[in-house]
Amino acid sequence: MRLFGFIWTACFVLDETYSWGYKNGIFHNSIWLEQAAGVYHRESRKGRYQLTYVEAKAVCKYEGGKLATYEQLEAARKIGLHVCSAGWFDQGRVGYPIVKAGANCGFGKVGIIDYGYRLNKSEKWDVYCFNPNAKECGGVLTDQQRIIQSPGYPEEYEDEQICYWHIRVRYGQQIHLRFLDFDVEEDTSCLADYLEIYDSYDDVSGFSGRFCGDELPEDFISTGNVMTLKFLSDSSVTAGGFQLEYLAIDSPSPTSNTTDPWSLELTND
């Protein structure tokens, strides 16, 4: 069944297939970006604004979803989906959800920035899909200490997961990350499934590492009071998942050695 769907999609988006490509016999398709309320934004692996309407529909269908409707996109926006890229949604409409007004995006407006129903369905945009069965994970974390784990842990994570954890602790603090368990589909460049660390509040700047396989990554301490973790799994082959813990620590002053209890634990051992 899965194979049938795969073949059907592969024929449907043949051009895309070449650019997305196979790797180790696994079909790697487009890139998951943001997700909220079952709505997620995708762009082609070729880059931004590369999907016609037909291709956009095929991208959603391949993952068991559909193009999002205006109402679904608005519901997702209301809980924080903010994306500065126009994508196809239901009935050949194009737009994007804006939560926070900004000069560079959305013409200073808040809401669905709606380009309307496109007459030319060959125009190329990104896409907004809806799949209520895609498991949600991630979130904005502000606790002083917290365990973070892959969806479904200690069970294996599922295919096609995307999780963003944005950690923000008090100003003047840092975030000490410690891995407790780690098992993510192994692949030489970690292109299939991976966990990424960003020393920043987004996944644009501050890239600090991408991890897969079953070797426990080393501890990581943020520069400032924010950090982002991104977990992505592709459409096949899962693994045991991961569990890690973060702890907010007071940034060491130039005169004292450290105020990080985890470092003290290590020293005392």
Ligand SMILES: [Ca+2]
């Ligand atoms: Ca995988």
